Amino acid sequence: GAAHYDVRLTVGEHAELNWLPEQLVTAYGSELRMRTHVELAATGRLTLREEQILGRHGEESGTLFTRLTVLRAGRPLLDQELAYGPGAPAGWDGGAVLGGHRAVGQLLLAGPEFEEKPAVPRLLGESAVLTPLAGPAVLITAVAPDALRLRRVLDEALDTSAYR
Structure with missing residues (x-):
């Protein structure tokens, strides 16, 4: 089976949370x-990183289904589902999704x-993109x-002060 x-996080008014867990490896089988x-309060700040490594070195990936839901002041800010591996819908490892890469991650800031100064969508190097969300946030996907x-790509994006 x-x-x-499952992780549940709450960020209160005027609070800040930096959620930067270690990489998740989906082993074969x-x-x-x-x-x-x-749950993010209206004046709360969040930095959230997720990194998925699809298979150990030299082996195929296991199956991974992820869902990231962020509510800000009770309203949806981001609700994203992703699937990778042999149990995922066809195309997960094709050019439109991973393009043959074995590691995928994101940063949500x-x-x-971001209400006062919304970010501009742009590429970050050759393998990452910054996307402003409908609410006061950006999603960096790599x-x-x-x-x-x-890790280097996401650390570089996190260290760049232009997003904060």
Whole structure:
């Protein structure tokens, strides 16, 4: 059967949370359903990183289903479902999704400062993109051939002060 990994986070008024867990590796033969649910107050700030490594070095990926739901002041800010591996719908490893890469990750940056100065969508190098969300937040999505390069891309995006 499948394993489940559920995380619930709450960020109160004028609070800040930096949720930067370690990389998640989906080993061959595994099936994981991962859910992250965040309740963010209107004046709260959130930095959330997710990194998925699809298979250990030299082996195929397991199956991974993820859902990230972020509510800001009770309203949806982001609700995203992703699926990778042999149990996922066809095309997950094709050019339109991962393009053959084995590591995928994202950074969500949310806070009141994005209301005052919304971010502009843009590419970040060759393997990442910054997308402003409908609310006061940006989502940075990246792919890479391996875990180390994915971490470098996301760390570089996080260290760039232009987003905050």
